[in-house]
Amino acid sequence: IQRIANTVPLSVFHCTTKDSELMGYSIPQGTMIIQNLDxxxxxxxxxxxxxxxNPENFLNEQGEFLFCEPGSRICLGESLARMELFLIIVTLLRRFKFVWPEDAGKPDLTPVFGATLTPKPYFMKIQLRGNQ
Ligand code: HEM
Structure with missing residues (x-):
């Protein structure tokens, strides 16, 4: 979901701390770097x-989860973010059923463009699950 939704498509801006070379391009110290995560x-x-x-994007031929290669640069808050997403999403899904209304047509997944990508306004039926 986060790959497709991609809420911060240009990430946060970075800056080279020393003269660098990337794929044959020389980048002087102090150059602002804008990543295109999209x-x-x-x-x-x-x-x-x-x-x-498609979750298969993250699975190998044996159906096992593909981890980042050691040495890849990662988000420092990853373990906190994973825990928060798990707790919030599981709590919501256990208590409520999210149903796309029959008369709402096909979902329009084109985002509202800006420094962040956000969903267009939409309607969703949220039903309380029984025995809660
Ligand atoms: C769903 C939630 C989150 C996503 C998708 C996310 C994504 C990212 C991405 C793409 C980067 C860029 C890595 C780079 O440019 O090299 C990053 C870096 C970072 N994130 Fe997150 N992040 C999330 C939550 C958090 C949280 C909760 C914290 C802190 C409590 C956090 C702290 C950081 C820090 C400090 C960096 C900089 C790491 C570095 O420059 O080495 N992030 N994150």
């Missing part, structure tokens, strides 16, 4: 299904 998260050849929501 391009990376949908790059053809990097994903089995680059333009689809």
């Amino acid at each position: 391009s990376m998260l949908r790059e053809e050849g990097q994903w089995k299904f680059p333009h689809e929501f």
Whole structure:
């Protein structure tokens, strides 16, 4: 979901702390670097299904989860974020059923563009699950 929703497509801006070289390009110290996460998260050849929501993008041939290669740069808050997402989503799903209304047509997943990508306004039926 986070790959497809991609809420901060240009990430936070970075800056080179020393003269650097990347894929044959020399980048002087002090250059502002803007990453295009949107391009990376949908790059053809990097994903089995680059333009689809499909959890198989993150599984190997044996159906096992693919981890980041050691040495990859990662989010320092990853373990906190994973825990928060798990607790919030599981709590909501245990108590409520989220139903796309029959008369709402197909969902429009095109985001509202800006520094962040946000969903367009939409209607959703939220039903309390029984025995809670
Ligand atoms: C769903 C939630 C989150 C997502 C998708 C996310 C995503 C990211 C991404 C893409 C980066 C960029 C890595 C880079 O540019 O090299 C990053 C870096 C970072 N994130 Fe997160 N993050 C999340 C939550 C958090 C939380 C909860 C915290 C702190 C409590 C946090 C703290 C940081 C820090 C400190 C960095 C900089 C790491 C570095 O520069 O080495 N993040 N995150």
